[in-house]
Amino acid sequence: MSDELKRGLEGVLVAESDLSYVDGEVGKLVYRGYDIEDLAQGASYEEVLYLLWHGSLPTREELDAFAADLAAERAVDDDVLDTVRTLADAGERPMAALRTAVSMLSAYEPESDADPADLDATLRKGRRITAKIPTILAAFERARQGEDPVAPDPDLSHAANFLYMLTGTEPDDVSAETFDMALTLHADHGLNASTFTAMVIGSTMADVYSGVTGGIGALSGPLHGGANQDVMEVLQEVDASDKDPVQWVKDAREEGRRIPGFGHRVYKVKDPRAKILEGKLRDLAESSGDTKWLDYTTAIEEYLTEQGLLDKGIAPNVDFYSGSVYDSLGIPVDMYTPIFAMSRAGGWIAHVVEYQEDNRLIRPRGRYTGPEDSAFVPVDER
Ligand SMILES: CC(=O)SCCNC(=O)CCNC(=O)[C@H](O)C(C)(C)COP(=O)(O)OP(=O)(O)OC[C@H]1O[C@@H](n2cnc3c(N)ncnc32)[C@H](O)[C@@H]1OP(=O)(O)O
Numbered sequence: 289m290s291d292e293l294k295r296g297l298e299g300v301l302v303a304e305s306d307l308s309y310v311d312g313e314v315g316k317l318v319y320r321g322y323d324i325e326d327l328a329q330g331a332s333y334e335e336v337l338y339l340l341w342h343g344s345l346p347t348r349e350e351l352d353a354f355a356a357d358l359a360a361e362r363a364v365d366d367d368v369l370d371t372v373r374t375l376a377d378a379g380e381r382p383m384a385a386l387r388t389a390v391s392m393l394s395a396y397e398p399e400s401d402a403d404p405a406d407l408d409a410t411l412r413k414g415r416r417i418t419a420k421i422p423t424i425l426a427a428f429e430r431a432r433q434g435e436d437p438v439a440p441d442p443d444l445s446h447a448a449n450f451l452y453m454l455t456g457t458e459p460d461d462v463s464a465e466t467f468d469m470a471l472t473l474h475a476d477h478g479l480n481a482s483t484f485t486a487m488v489i490g491s492t493m494a495d496v497y498s499g500v501t502g503g504i505g506a507l508s509g510p511l512h513g514g515a516n517q518d519v520m521e522v523l524q525e526v527d528a529s530d531k532d533p534v535q536w537v538k539d540a541r542e543e544g545r546r547i548p549g550f551g552h553r554v555y556k557v558k559d560p561r562a563k564i565l566e567g568k569l570r571d572l573a574e575s576s577g578d579t580k581w582l583d584y585t586t587a588i589e590e591y592l593t594e595q596g597l598l599d600k601g602i603a604p605n606v607d608f609y610s611g612s613v614y615d616s617l618g619i620p621v622d623m624y625t626p627i628f629a630m631s632r633a634g635g636w637i638a639h640v641v642e643y644q645e646d647n648r649l650i651r652p653r654g655r656y657t658g659p660e661d662s663a664f665v666p667v668d669e670r
């Protein structure tokens with residue numbers, strides 16, 4: 289047994305996985321061998337889900353059946369929608385509301401008595417969760433606006449249906465395709481903190497609702513998925529101030545603040561997903577003529593490159609450009625991290641099932657540094 293301490297489990301191999309591979313030195317991401325660039329350009333989120341959950345890309349027939357099965361599970365019980373409304377009225381944050389609502393979904397799970405070792409049943413539960421997350425999020429946002437939920441449309445794709453339920457209007461093709469691509473880009477990423485959280489929970493053979501609920505909690509933090517909201521808040525802060533983006537970054541660095549959307553445990557170069565999202569932002573900015581966020585993000589990246597951050601391996605990650613893309617779709621800033629969860633749920637479920645196929649309880653050790661031989665004194669004698 290090694291006594292070497294690996295803080296933050298950095299670089300520690302804990303499981304084998306066929307699902308996704310991240311090469312942080314060259315900036316490469318693959319899902320089951322397929323390059324993320326090819327999937328982003330050519331595959332829908334439903335195809336990516338099928339790939340992750342079933343091991344290969346679907347045929348047209350398989351995809352149609354899979355998408356229809358997923359779409360058929362979108363409706364959420366009225367009790368859950370009532371809770372979502374209550375949470376919105378109470379001013380709950382969207383990630384916390386999502387965590388609560390997903391946990392509550394398990395009360396309405398038709399296969400709740402299934403043996404946790406029945407992995408086909410786990411995948412069916414995972415499909416229900418994945419299908420219902422967009423319905424919950426759209427209903428939450430509409431409740432905050434004082435609007436009733438919009439019922440899901442089974443004829444629309446996972447991405448288009450979310451935008452439809454959010455706004456009540458069917459999105460145009462560019463918006464639906466852009467959002468679908470964002471979902472594809474966020475679906476999986478090795479043993480990141482939220483996926484590992486879901487796996488730890490799954491390794492106790494707890495049910496998949498617990499794993500996804502835990503994953504949402506882990507993703508919400510600013511060091512992980514929460515950074516996409518922070519990036520947009522920085523851009524808005526710059527916009528509202530008399531500073532230009534470079535001055536904002538200079539001041540932030542002098543104050544010892546971290547720049548959200550920069551740095552990554554695995555990537556030492558620019559995240560390939562950031563490159564794809566940057567390209568998409570450029571296209572959207574050129575067609576709308578509104579280049580503000582593109583100008584700000586580009587100025588920040590250029591300045592930090594000049595300052596040598598990229599040479600030190602602190603480069604833009606997926607969160608740096610995603611918010612600007614979501615803003616172009618009219619999505620509220622505090623929904624950015626929930627959208628990440630909407631996509632990553634597919635990856636969490638895939639990893640839980642893959643791990644449970646050859647399960648071993650995850651239980652590392654901590655080095656004890658507390659006192660030894662403390663003499664116990666009863667409470668009234670202390
Ligand atoms: C989807 C995702 O989860 S992607 C990540 C999203 N999170 C963010 O964008 C938040 C900002 N980034 C960060 O906080 C970090 O880069 C993390 C948490 C993502 C990764 O951190 P770690 O692998 O633990 O690296 P660590 O925190 O040890 O940083 C290494 C060095 O880079 C610096 N650094 C890392 N990120 C940043 C940043 N965003 N801005 C400025 N400096 C940074 C650290 O200060 C540290 O410098 P030092 O060695 O001089 O002390």
Ligand SMILES: O=C([O-])CC(=O)C(=O)O
Nearest residue numbers: 477479480481553554606
């Ligand atoms: O892999 C990580 O550490 C963070 C993550 O989830 C991602 O970049 O998508």
